[in-house]
Amino acid sequence: xxxxxxxxxxxxxxxxxxxxxxxxxxxxxxxxxxxxxxxxxxxxxxxxxxxxxxxxxxxxxxxxxxxxxxxxxxxxxxxxxxxxxxxxxxxxxxxxxxxxxxxxxxxxxxxxxxxxxxxxxxxxxxxxxxxxxxxxxxxxxxxxxxxxxxxxxxxxxxxxxxxxxxxxxxxxxxxxxxxxxxxxxxxxxxxxxxxxx
Numbered sequence: 001x002x003x004x005x006x007x008x009x010x011x012x013x014x015x016x017x018x019x020x021x022x023x024x025x026x027x028x029x030x031x032x033x034x035x036x037x038x039x040x041x042x043x044x045x046x047x048x049x050x051x052x053x054x055x056x057x058x059x060x061x062x063x064x065x066x067x068x069x070x071x072x073x074x075x076x077x078x079x080x081x082x083x084x085x086x087x088x089x090x091x092x093x094x095x096x097x098x099x100x101x102x103x104x105x106x107x108x109x110x111x112x113x114x115x116x117x118x119x120x121x122x123x124x125x126x127x128x129x130x131x132x133x134x135x136x137x138x139x140x141x142x143x144x145x146x147x148x149x150x151x152x153x154x155x156x157x158x159x160x161x162x163x164x165x166x167x168x169x170x171x172x173x174x175x176x177x178x179x180x181x182x183x184x185x186x187x188x189x190x191x192x193x194x195x196x197x
Contacts, residue, residue, distance in 0.1 A: 002170040005129050006178045010186045012145045012162040018192035028092035031067075031119050034142060034189065036091050036196055038117060039063040039083030041185040048181050049114045050172050051135040057172055060114050066133060067095060068118035069102045077116055077133055078102040079109035088196060121145060127163040138168040138178070162189075 019030045026032075042048050042063035049060045063084045066077035078098040083091060098108050116133045121144035130141040143163040150159035164185070168178045188195040 001132060001134065003132055003167050004170055004175065006166045006182055007127065007163060008182045008186055009161050009163045010189050011150065012160040015189050015192055016145055016160050022088055026089040026092050028088055032088065032092045032095055033192060033196065035065055035067065035083060035095060035117055036088055037185060037188040038140060039065060040195060041181060041188055042115060043084040044184060045177065045181050047173050047177050048137055050137050051114050052169065052171060053135060063115065064109065064113050066113035066116035067099060068116060069099050071103055076102045076107055077113065078107050079113040081109055081112060117142065127165055129165050130167050132167050132169055137172040138166055141165040
């Protein structure tokens with residue numbers, strides 16, 4: 001598979017604040033907020049909602065996102081379907097359900113995913129490159145939300161950032177599409193109150 005990587009670091013302050021505000025109401029995780037943002041961004045980019053099937057590229061109408069889950073004997077990827085149509089509360093409940101079922105050995109919607117998200121942030125990993133889950137178009141690797149010094153307009157201030165790395169199958173998603181998708185995702189994640197409610 002001819003794959004390539006695009007890496008981008010976002011200002012995670014708005015995302016972190018949005019997550020803390022929404023958690024009491026929706027029981028969401030920070031990962032749920034990112035999954036929903038990815039689904040909303042995927043709605044605008046058909047190439048990222050596609051799979052390679054044989055010699056053909058098959059475009060899906062919805063964002064079906066696999067969530068990488070660590071289990072005792074490796075990694076499994078249950079899929080949440082139609083992510084872009086869900087509210088944050090609906091997504092949080094569905095993601096929790098499919099992840100819990102996966103840990104019990106029951107995988108859902110296998111083969112229907114067109115994109116995967118994998119997150120090692122809980123281990124303090126700042127960034128990494130993930131391997132695409134065939135026949136999907138891409139996988140997004142999330143690093144930890146970390147405190148850092150942000151420089152804006154020549155002034156320094158404390159802040160939070162998160163680095164994301166997109167691994168994409170070049171037969172479906174070329175460099176320009178990958179960059180446009182990540183730029184749109186950055187916009188959604190940095191404006192979650194507007195984009196995710």
